[in-house]
Amino acid sequence: MSKPEAVKEPSMDMQKAMIARNYEAITSKHETGRKVSNTFVPGNLNELLMCFDIVNNLPEINAIQAGMRKASGGYIMEAEKSGHSEDVCTYVKADIGQMSKGNIAPNGKPYPVPDVLMLSYTGCYTFMKWFELLREEYKCPTLMLHVPYEGDGHSTKNMRDYIVKQLKEVVIPGLEQVSGVKFDIDRLRQYLKNSAKAEDDLVWCLEQGKVKPSPIDAYFGGVYYIGPIFTAFRGTEDAVSYYEMLRKEVQGRIENHQGPMTPEGTYFNDQKYRLIVEGPPNWTNFREFWKMFYDEGAVVVASSYTKVGGLYDQGFRHDPDNPLESLADYCLGCYTNLNLPTRVDLLAKYVEEYEADGLLINSIKSCNSFSAGQLMIMKEVERRTGRPGAFIETDLVDPRYFSAANVKNRLESYFQMIEQKRRGGGSKTVAA
Amino acid sequence: MSGKNKSVADIMAVCQEMFEDLNFNYARKWKAAKEGRKVIGFLPVYSPIEMIHAAGCLPLGIFGGGDQMEVIHGDAYYQSYICRIPRSTIELGVTNRLDFVDGMIFPFVCDVIRNLSGIWKLMFPNVWSKFFDTPQNYDKSIGGTYYIQELQELKEGLETLTGRKISDADIQRSIGLYNENRRLIREVYAFRAKQPWLAPTSEVYVLMRAGLMMDVEEHNQMLKDYMAAAAKEDRPKRDNVRISIYGSFCEQPPLNLIKSIEMAGCYVVDDDYSLNNRFLMVDVPTTGNPLEALAITYLENSVETSCKYVPDGKVKGQFHVDAVKACGAEGVIYATPSFCDPALLDRPMVCNKLSEAGIPYIAFKYAENSGQMQPIREQAGTFADSIKLWS
Numbered sequence: 001m002s003k004p005e006a007v008k009e010p011s012m013d014m015q016k017a018m019i020a021r022n023y024e025a026i027t028s029k030h031e032t033g034r035k036v037s038n039t040f041v042p043g044n045l046n047e048l049l050m051c052f053d054i055v056n057n058l059p060e061i062n063a064i065q066a067g068m069r070k071a072s073g074g075y076i077m078e079a080e081k082s083g084h085s086e087d088v089c090t091y092v093k094a095d096i097g098q099m100s101k102g103n104i105a106p107n108g109k110p111y112p113v114p115d116v117l118m119l120s121y122t123g124c125y126t127f128m129k130w131f132e133l134l135r136e137e138y139k140c141p142t143l144m145l146h147v148p149y150e151g152d153g154h155s156t157k158n159m160r161d162y163i164v165k166q167l168k169e170v171v172i173p174g175l176e177q178v179s180g181v182k183f184d185i186d187r188l189r190q191y192l193k194n195s196a197k198a199e200d201d202l203v204w205c206l207e208q209g210k211v212k213p214s215p216i217d218a219y220f221g222g223v224y225y226i227g228p229i230f231t232a233f234r235g236t237e238d239a240v241s242y243y244e245m246l247r248k249e250v251q252g253r254i255e256n257h258q259g260p261m262t263p264e265g266t267y268f269n270d271q272k273y274r275l276i277v278e279g280p281p282n283w284t285n286f287r288e289f290w291k292m293f294y295d296e297g298a299v300v301v302a303s304s305y306t307k308v309g310g311l312y313d314q315g316f317r318h319d320p321d322n323p324l325e326s327l328a329d330y331c332l333g334c335y336t337n338l339n340l341p342t343r344v345d346l347l348a349k350y351v352e353e354y355e356a357d358g359l360l361i362n363s364i365k366s367c368n369s370f371s372a373g374q375l376m377i378m379k380e381v382e383r384r385t386g387r388p389g390a391f392i393e394t395d396l397v398d399p400r401y402f403s404a405a406n407v408k409n410r411l412e413s414y415f416q417m418i419e420q421k422r423r424g425g426g427s428k429t430v431a432a
Numbered sequence: 433m434s435g436k437n438k439s440v441a442d443i444m445a446v447c448q449e450m451f452e453d454l455n456f457n458y459a460r461k462w463k464a465a466k467e468g469r470k471v472i473g474f475l476p477v478y479s480p481i482e483m484i485h486a487a488g489c490l491p492l493g494i495f496g497g498g499d500q501m502e503v504i505h506g507d508a509y510y511q512s513y514i515c516r517i518p519r520s521t522i523e524l525g526v527t528n529r530l531d532f533v534d535g536m537i538f539p540f541v542c543d544v545i546r547n548l549s550g551i552w553k554l555m556f557p558n559v560w561s562k563f564f565d566t567p568q569n570y571d572k573s574i575g576g577t578y579y580i581q582e583l584q585e586l587k588e589g590l591e592t593l594t595g596r597k598i599s600d601a602d603i604q605r606s607i608g609l610y611n612e613n614r615r616l617i618r619e620v621y622a623f624r625a626k627q628p629w630l631a632p633t634s635e636v637y638v639l640m641r642a643g644l645m646m647d648v649e650e651h652n653q654m655l656k657d658y659m660a661a662a663a664k665e666d667r668p669k670r671d672n673v674r675i676s677i678y679g680s681f682c683e684q685p686p687l688n689l690i691k692s693i694e695m696a697g698c699y700v701v702d703d704d705y706s707l708n709n710r711f712l713m714v715d716v717p718t719t720g721n722p723l724e725a726l727a728i729t730y731l732e733n734s735v736e737t738s739c740k741y742v743p744d745g746k747v748k749g750q751f752h753v754d755a756v757k758a759c760g761a762e763g764v765i766y767a768t769p770s771f772c773d774p775a776l777l778d779r780p781m782v783c784n785k786l787s788e789a790g791i792p793y794i795a796f797k798y799a800e801n802s803g804q805m806q807p808i809r810e811q812a813g814t815f816a817d818s819i820k821l822w823s
Binding site: 082085087088089121124126133135136139142146148153165166170339340342363365369372374375376379380393 | 772
């Protein structure tokens with residue numbers, strides 16, 4: 001018997017159609033003549049790419065797609081057979097392994113050779129190597145935008161100036177050359193205006209995690225909420241419409257005192273535990289993973305993963321009046337470009353503001369950018385908030401590193417710990 | 433500690449003692465010798481140590497705990513699937529072995545070291561610490577402008593820490609001393625490449641590591657003494673193959689691993705161990721704006737290693753091919769710490785380039801506390817034999 005299809009909300013269907021259109025645009029570049037850029041999610045320059053009519057293809061998203069379709073395991077093995085280490089990022093290996101298997105996009109058509117690799121080097125060292133590796137395969141130009149790390153907990157004028165200068169002197173001329181389209185800053189301003197509008201609605205939705213019962217799941221549901229704004233749609237009218245629709249859906253649930261919808265189509269109203277989650281989700285067993293939470297009555301009210309493509313909830317908006325500076329600030333402020341003390345501050349703040357029972361960390365084996373130092377983060381957040389933390393380990397898209405029994409055991413123990421804390425009066429929170 | 437007419441054994445005894453001393457007694461004594469002195473730790477791969485020196489501080493290379501230290505507390509901070517150097521560095525910190533260190537510089541290397549800089553801020557809030565990001569754009573007007581300002585901010589941080597201004601002349605003097613250090617290091621490397629039986633890498637390695645923990649002028653003398661003494665040693669030339677080792681720029685291998693490779697029939701004639709004091713490949717100008725001089729030398733004449741971006745894909749890995757040819761190596765051992773993202777992701781690209789150039793190679797992983805040398809010896813020995821028989 002085949003597995004039942006996940007029940008989707010209208011906004012999810014809309015997003016699915018948007019993604020399908022983008023894959024069609026990518027894979028039909030030879031027919032349409034449109035140029036394609038591969039680029040990364042954190043610190044992406046989607047509005048800028050749109051100024052040159054360039055279609056945006058995101059290897060991380062392709063790896064996630066492969067993970068959710070259970071194809072990534074084979075791709076990773078293929079990459080390892082060709083000399084890639086078992087130790088490194090599985091997004092990279094899924095991407096590279098996929099090439100040797102025909103490089104087929106989710107719509108069944110082959111990914112084309114990109115016209116440019118737009119290397120926005122934000123918050124992850126692996127990005128740099130990844131595109132050096134892809135450059136060897138695709139033999140196409142690479143535009144490097146180096147975004148300095150906020151090691152001292154803040155950005156500086158020097159960092160911002162450096163990024164703006166690279167945009168002006170490397171990225172924009174490079175994109176003009178690749179596309180044959182002249183840069184028009186007013187076009188960029190218009191896209192940034194759309195971005196800011198969509199960002200307002202996204203933030204409103206994410207902040208509803210403070211409501212009890214929470215009308216959103218800010219992790220498993222959250223990955224859908226951030227989809228358009230983190231990827232190829234920020235700056236588009238489509239994204240504006242998507243977030244208007246999402247906002248109405250969330251508003252409707254609040255009015256009906258409903259929780260988020262589970263993939264089984266039921267509203268998750270009986271929420272016993274409110275969690276903050278740090279780290280990306282596992283994609284190969286995404287539904288199974290999600291089910292472990294709602295089966296136990298655990299809803300995620302805020303997460304750091306939904307900030308990896310921008311910390312809009314902390315006030316950042318793309319600014320049409322300062323377009324290039326605004327792109328620089330955006331790149332600098334992505335979650336994994338923040339230093340550990342800043343990440344601790346943010347997570348502790350979420351625990352308090354969202355009245356959560358504690359912090360759960362999903363530590364990803366092959367993502368050092370997120371994972372290195374997470375044990376320290378857990379200890380610090382526990383110390384500051386007095387609420388328990390827990391640690392589980394999975395991987396992004398390598399099915400060999402998802403042990404359902406281990407994860408379930410750890411989650412159950414964690415929920416027991418929260419119960420004990422409540423009985424002992426150690427937690428300020430009560431069940432929603 | 434050093435002086436003329438020292439034997440290799442005398443010099444090695446000093447270096448070995450410093451290499452094994454996880455209480456950093458040399459640095460402690462240096463600090464205690466004069467009131468107000470400060471010690472600044474720095475991690476691999478590159479920090480502008482001239483700036484630390486110009487501030488009147490001792491630059492102290494921190495290379496983890498090696499294979500002599502049991503990591504107990506450090507494991508509570510980093511997961512098992514993360515390389516060992518951050519865990520053993522934390523172990524050094526929480527066991528008070530670095531309690532005399534006044535500041536720490538965490539250079540660009542990878543996400544792990546980057547995040548370690550934040551952990552340090554949380555664990556040791558009273559220690560000045562700095563994540564030092566060098567540019568990946570090598571255009572003078574872009575990356576250069578950025579880097580000069582970063583150096584200026586580093587200078588101001590050091591000035592605040594020490595309470596004294598750093599003049600251009602201070603920096604130029606330090607640059608001059610480190611230029612001499614780099615020149616002498618290049619001479620030692622050239623000496624080893626020419627007569628590797630007289631300068632085994634197990635010696636050269638500890639000689640270089642000691643240099644990253646001591647006063648630069650003292651190390652300069654030590655390098656001269658070593659070359660003079662090594663040239664006089666009566667050591668037989670063996671039928672070994674000449675190999676280069678790459679991929680080991682951050683977490684260092686145990687000394688026994690280097691010895692095992694040598695015992696397996698390899699003369700190591702080039703390596704990228706502890707790159708810090710030879711990251712810049714030429715003299716830095718000692719006239720004009722010293723910050724500009726450091727920045728431009730970094731942009732134009734620094735080594736190619738995995739934590740740096742190579743803008744031109746056509747030349748990716750060519751640096752290694754050229755280095756192999758320059759030192760006359762017959763093959764390459766690409767030795768990488770486990771879980772080292774930059775080196776492991778670089779490995780296929782660099783090794784492809786070696787293959788294209790007809791240079792044989794093998795690859796393996798290690799950790800700073802690897803204890804089982806038999807597989808390494810067998811692999812290196814087989815590699816050496818294969819070169820002798822078929823290359």
